[in-house]
Amino acid sequence: MNKITNNKAWFLVLPVFFIVAISAIIPLMTVVNYSVQDIFGPDNRFFVGTEWFKQVLDDSRLHEALLRQIGYTFSVLLIEIPLGICIALTLPRKGWGVSACMVLLALPLLIPWNVVGTIWQIFGRADIGLGGYVLNMLGVDYNYTQSSVDAWLTVLVMDVWHWTSLVVLLCYAGLRSIPDAYYQAAKIDGASRWAVFRFIQLPKMQSVLVIGVLLRFMDSFMIYTEPFVLTGGGPGNATTFLSQYLTRMAVGQFDLGPAAAFSLIYFLIILLVCWVFYTVVMNAGQREEH
Amino acid sequence: MTLTLENITKTMGGVTHIDDVSMTLEPGSFNVLLGRTLAGKTTLMRIMAGLEPPTSGRILVNGTNVTGQRVQKRNIAMVYQQFINYPSMNVYDNIASPLKLQGADKAEIDRRVRETAELMHIEHLLDRLPQELSGGQQQRTAMARAMVKDCTLLLLDEPLVNLDYKLREELREEIPNLLAKRDTIVVYATTEPMEALLLGGKCAVMHEGRVTQFGATTSVFHNPATVETGLIFSDPPINLIAGHIADRTLSLASGHNIALAGHLSGISTGNCTVGVRANHLSVVNPGPHAIAMQGNVELAEITGSETFVHVHFNDASWVIQEEGVHNPRLGETSTFYLDPSRLFVFDADNRLMAAPPVEIANGKAA
Numbered sequence: 001m002n003k004i005t006n007n008k009a010w011f012l013v014l015p016v017f018f019i020v021a022i023s024a025i026i027p028l029m030t031v032v033n034y035s036v037q038d039i040f041g042p043d044n045r046f047f048v049g050t051e052w053f054k055q056v057l058d059d060s061r062l063h064e065a066l067l068r069q070i071g072y073t074f075s076v077l078l079i080e081i082p083l084g085i086c087i088a089l090t091l092p093r094k095g096w097g098v099s100a101c102m103v104l105l106a107l108p109l110l111i112p113w114n115v116v117g118t119i120w121q122i123f124g125r126a127d128i129g130l131g132g133y134v135l136n137m138l139g140v141d142y143n144y145t146q147s148s149v150d151a152w153l154t155v156l157v158m159d160v161w162h163w164t165s166l167v168v169l170l171c172y173a174g175l176r177s178i179p180d181a182y183y184q185a186a187k188i189d190g191a192s193r194w195a196v197f198r199f200i201q202l203p204k205m206q207s208v209l210v211i212g213v214l215l216r217f218m219d220s221f222m223i224y225t226e227p228f229v230l231t232g233g234g235p236g237n238a239t240t241f242l243s244q245y246l247t248r249m250a251v252g253q254f255d256l257g258p259a260a261a262f263s264l265i266y267f268l269i270i271l272l273v274c275w276v277f278y279t280v281v282m283n284a285g286q287r288e289e290h
Numbered sequence: 291m292t293l294t295l296e297n298i299t300k301t302m303g304g305v306t307h308i309d310d311v312s313m314t315l316e317p318g319s320f321n322v323l324l325g326r327t328l329a330g331k332t333t334l335m336r337i338m339a340g341l342e343p344p345t346s347g348r349i350l351v352n353g354t355n356v357t358g359q360r361v362q363k364r365n366i367a368m369v370y371q372q373f374i375n376y377p378s379m380n381v382y383d384n385i386a387s388p389l390k391l392q393g394a395d396k397a398e399i400d401r402r403v404r405e406t407a408e409l410m411h412i413e414h415l416l417d418r419l420p421q422e423l424s425g426g427q428q429q430r431t432a433m434a435r436a437m438v439k440d441c442t443l444l445l446l447d448e449p450l451v452n453l454d455y456k457l458r459e460e461l462r463e464e465i466p467n468l469l470a471k472r473d474t475i476v477v478y479a480t481t482e483p484m485e486a487l488l489l490g491g492k493c494a495v496m497h498e499g500r501v502t503q504f505g506a507t508t509s510v511f512h513n514p515a516t517v518e519t520g521l522i523f524s525d526p527p528i529n530l531i532a533g534h535i536a537d538r539t540l541s542l543a544s545g546h547n548i549a550l551a552g553h554l555s556g557i558s559t560g561n562c563t564v565g566v567r568a569n570h571l572s573v574v575n576p577g578p579h580a581i582a583m584q585g586n587v588e589l590a591e592i593t594g595s596e597t598f599v600h601v602h603f604n605d606a607s608w609v610i611q612e613e614g615v616h617n618p619r620l621g622e623t624s625t626f627y628l629d630p631s632r633l634f635v636f637d638a639d640n641r642l643m644a645a646p647p648v649e650i651a652n653g654k655a656a
Contacts (some may be wrong), residue, residue, distance in 0.1 A: 181370040184341055190362035190391045201388075203378035 034260035052261035062262065065245040069221060072156065072241060077218040079160050081213060084167025091172055091203070105165040113162075119177065119230025120158045124230075145231060148238030155227050155239050159220060170212045174205035210281050214274055221270055241265055291352050291442045294339065294365055298347035300333055300499075307333045309499040315475045317485070320466060322492030322507060323479040324523060329653040330480040330499040335445045337475065353440075366435035366443040371451050373406065375427035381407070381431050382416040389438040402438055405415050407513055409432045409468060426457035437468070444469070446478045446583040450485070462488055483525045487511060495519045512648050520565050526609040528565040528634065535559045540635070541616065544604040548583055548630045557643045563636040568611035570632035570646075573599060573625075580627040586617045601626065 035052055056062060070144065073267075091101050111119070112258045116234050126132040135142040144151040186196045224243035227233055233240035233248075246266065250259035300308035303608040305430060308330050309450040315321055323331045323641050336342045338349070343402035349357045356364065367388070375384045376494060382403055389399045405412040410430045421427055436444055446465075450458040466489055469476050470503050480486055486507055494608040495514075502522075503515045514520035520528040532543040536559050540548040550557065575582070585601030592598075597616040601624065609627050618624045 015388045165567055179372050179374070181372050181374045184336075185368065185370070185374045187341065188339065188366060188368055189388050191387075195391075203376075259393060 031260045031263050034256050035264055039124055040258055043154055048257070052257040053265070056258050056262045056265065059258075061237070062245060065240055065242050068237075068239075069241045072152070072223070072269035075156055076159050076163075077213060077216055079156070080164045080167050081209070082163050083160070084212065085171050085205070085209075087164070087168045088175055089197070091168070093176070102169075107167075108162050108165050111162070113225035114229050116158060116162050117226040120154060120161075120226070123231050124154050132198075135259045146235055151227075151231050151235055151238045154230060158226050158230075160222065162226075163216060163219070167212045167216065170208040170287055171205055174208040174256060175201060178204045206281075210278065214277065217277070218270055218274065221273075281288070291441060291473075291475065292350075295338070296348040298334070298337060298344045298349070300330075300342070301345045307339065307499055308337065311347075311499075311501050313494060313501060313504050315474060315477070315637070318473050320469060320476045320489065321478065322481065322486045322489055322491060323477060323496055324481070324486045324493055325479075325496030326481055326522060329496040329522075331496055332447055332494070333499075335368070335447055335477060335479060335636065338443065339366050339368060339399060339442075339445055343635050347576050363393075364443070365439070365441050367439060367441040367444040368447065369429075369433050369436045369449045371448045373420070373425060373432055373452070375435065377430060378422055380417050380419055381412060381423070381434075384431055385434045385438050386437060392439060396489040406434045406438045409437070420524050425453055426461070429453060429567065430462070439476055440472075444476045445473050446476065448479050448481065450480075463561050466490060466559040473522040483511070483523050486523070493523075495552045496523050510590060513642060513645045514634070517563055517636050518566065520634060520636075520642075524567055526568045526611070527569070528567050529606075530607040531564050531604055531606065533562045533635070535562055535635075539634075542565070544583065546583065546628075548581065548633075552631050553646055554630070554633065554635065555636055558637075561638045562643065563640060565633075565634035565636065566628060566632060568598065570629055571608070571610040571612075572629075573610055573612050573616055575599075575627050576629060577630070580629050582625050582627055584623050584625055587620050587622055587624045590616065591616055592616075599624070599626070 036047060036049060037045050038051075039050045087105075092098055108116075108129055120131075121129075122131045123131040126136045126143060132142055132144075141147075142150050157160070182200050183196065184206075186200060191199070222243055223241055224247065227239035227241060227244060231239055232243040246259060249255050249262065265277045295311055297315050298307070298308055298311045299388050310473060323334065325331050333342070337344050340349075340356070340359055343358065347357075348468075349354055350365075361648065375381075376387060379387065379567060385403045386399050386512060390400060394402075403416075404413065407416060412427060412430050412434060415423060415427060415431075420431065423431065427451075431494060431569045432451065433446075436446075450461055453461065460558045462485060465478075467558065476491075478489060480489075490506065490507050493510045494501045494504040495510060495518075497518045502519045503510050508632075510519070511523055514523055517528075517530065521530075534541050535550070535557060540554065540562075542548070542564060548554075583603065585603035587599060587601055587602040588607065590597060591600075594615075595613065597612050597614065599610040599612065599616065599618055601610065633644070634642065637643050
């Protein structure tokens, strides 16, 4: 059989190619360009090779920010995923309660990041904020502008409040797709509530949970607006996560070279973690209990 | 065990799903629930299982009332239309799961799992996950799970519907044999008359929440007690026409007159409904005893070895099933033949008055 060659098909790919080029490849290459040069002016630039990368990797404040970031993201996942599953399991399955719950759950998701930051900034103040006032009344010495632990916790609670709904909605969708016959079969077998969760609900939610974890990981790993609005990364460096540090470097100090190098490393970390997580989970799913 | 349903009624939101059903299922019996979609088959099974309580009526096991008893205590098993297996367990663990929950010891579990797997021909798939199996294998696993524990009641809710034709035939042949030696009461729901006949055993015909007839499958098929039963237990549905009996003659609404003879000779006079199955009508003249009739051809379905001719006859649509390929012209009047010795006659209250004697191995099957 003769293979028919028709190069016209390439024209159909061109629009996609242009869009991807403009939206992703060209900006990324600009960053790559910055990361290997020291630029003083439009006509005054020097190629510096991997120097910026070395500098960035040796930066101890960046190491701190990275550790802080990892700790924060881990806490976010550790709280939001189990909490989301628990809430999804307790939601009603039919009746008017379903739409009421959906609306309530969707509300935080509709609020922009900086508004969330502002809400919690005011809510947490000891003088005019309900949350801060009540906590201080109860004898807890809570002040996010002075205590690093308080600031860190506030950002964490803020994220949990803002994004747990997303995990709930994803899990709820996963749960709803399980045919009733599974529950009946388990009931006939005499399976316990835990066995139903472990052997029916959890495996059936696996794919949506993977998406939930990936989304929450990427989003929380890139958190910027909330700590920026709350304390601008403080007190001290308590809530200076990677994005804060990067912005300070690029916009505050205008160190474009190191900032570009760091951006690339940042990008690769996220890509790598997502890829490893996805591969591991998918392989585990295939091989589980073999 | 003997399972007795006493005046079971189930209403949900003002709608009656099960309407005063009473029946007794014998130990070791194979019972087919035959009815169209929404006839109440699944609801009745769920009530038998104890998954749902009846609105009124009692369920007795060996004479003991178990109406309010929880499903876990009843020692039953159920197989569904969908292939229901635990998604994260392999076939072995899936089959073993009911035994583990019963607390059987390891060696016993292993022996019975392997035995049942062999019976279902899935012994080579024991370490696979359900998602790695074909539909037929998944359903075999689900059935093995149901059969591995010696349950007293095994409910199969249209288990073969989602399988392709070939697999369905294969499993349908195996099912009665697999269950023959057991003491279990088997209840098998289906919408297909053909399937009911192939499975044999006893058959309960359901219509709008009622059991219209319960008896040996073949005898229900040959003697449908009511017009409804005849319509449900016949594929294509039995052809009907109004008639009147007087002076030893049956006059059909179409104007044809039939002298009462053979199985029709004893029937009483008055208005009646006459039924004839599609395979007892023919487009070729079977002999001098046949009555010729005219109808307008609406459709001809050729299945390969048989032709189903749909004709407009006496303001109704009749179906004629004929062996071989026939190509009647659509929209034109065509002659077909009715064999008077194959008529079902129902009285004015739609109850069976006369059924044709059972044909044994000659030409057309009964």
